[in-house]
Amino acid sequence: MLQQLTNLSDKELISRARKLKDQEAEGVLMERYSHLMVAVCLPYLNNGPATTPEEVYPALLQKLSASLRTQTIPKANEWIHYTIRAQQAQTEKNSPFFPSTESREQQQMENKVEKAATNLKEQQLLAATMEEALQKLPAEEQYFLKEFYLHAKSFAELAATKKYTIEKTRQILQQAKQKMASLLMHETYE
């Protein structure tokens, strides 16, 4: 049973956990991201009261388990990141996770690309639209996107050419991508 569940996608596991109250599916999902949770929480361990690993991680898992049943989760990684940050901030108010507009637009574009994967004509049309959107971006963002995606350059290479840090390089790429997604989604609606 566990072996079968590990082959399922995040979306399917979340669906099983919510609709069928399948705790095994929930466990498989948690295990899939456990190493990332451990890594992200490391700087916040043993920093104050109730911050031992034996307290932090079970509490985090419980929070995630509770929010899994009530919240809409389009992307598991974003949801987990949001929950960890909320726990680390130790806010009494449990504001629910809600994906940002940029995130939703980006996800819609990802779905479009996935949908067009089997249709060459659709792929061509989508690529042409994306090309047009790319041309509308600022020169620097355009440069970073082209170098990273079309010429397959790494973060380190891009950072070296512009003498930016890797974090800054990633940030520029992220913003450029979000802008492009926004442009494409607005074009579609117009």
Add this chain to the structure above:
Amino acid sequence: MSNLENNEKILKIFSNIRCLNRDQLPRYLDGRLTDVEKHLVEQHLVDCNLCFDALQVLQQQQYREKYQPLATSMQQYIRNSIKRISQVHKVERYQRQEQKKESFLIYFWVVAAIAISAGVIYLVQQQGKLKSPVSKAIASNADLPAAKSENPPLQAAVVTPVPAEEAPVLKTAQPPATTPAAPAATPPKPVVKTDSVKAAVKPPAAAPVTKDSAKKLPPPPSKPAEAKETTRVAVVHKDTPAVVKKTEDKPAPVKKEKEKEDVPEKKTAEASGTDEFLYKAAQVYHQQGDLNEAISRYKHLAESPGKYGELSRYQLAVCYRSKGQTGKARRMFKEVVRMNGSMKDKAQAALDNL
């Protein structure tokens, strides 16, 4: 071709890539990934804050050392909780299955018990229904002789229509009565036993004789003309076969005949009353579908002279027909036709239809 490649590369901007797995994370940090793999990881890192933050933390040596044991224990902790849950689930599933089985068995036995009890009730009701008409018939059968003995005038009143109907028969038999044989027409009728059920059976003893005599009579030409006439009458009216026999055997004086004439009429009236009752009782069985009983009762009546003999034969034929014994039915219908009575046309029609 280059255009296609370019298209694919542009589409990569919005391709969905999974988070770094347990194995990829340290390998990326150590720079042990292939170029393609590294590029895929970095494509994902552009969007995923969780993975990027994790990498940022793990790049610091102090956290890197803590990471491995904590990640393993965290994984173990989750697996243990899943294992416990899965065991609990298994137990719950097994219990549910057992409960289902038990409930199914209970439902089955409840349904079976209901079906059996319904069947028993139905059978009891059916038996009660069957018993009630038969007992009624028997009761009426038993009551009739008593009633007859108690109220003979009433019986006579009931029977009166029958002699009226049979009057023509008697009248037809009367012409030979002018001859010396006529007075003896009545004696063969069993006077003593007419009121009992067996009385109806007795007459057949006389009837077959008459049949034989009727058959045998034509060949001897030496017989007198009067005798011939009587035989003709006997052939036409089998109800009064005894008359023929007696005319042949004993020529009696006219005076005695006149004296005796009144007594047989009364006796035939009584006999026909019994016949009517027996005929109706047989009809009850016939209507209830008890053909065998009806046939046996009709058989008793069939040999009796008069209207009910003919009717009984006709009904006997109908019974045989409904039982599928067409041979017997045909024979009976033929007999009815030969009797040339009121049922002749119907019998002929039935015979044609067979």
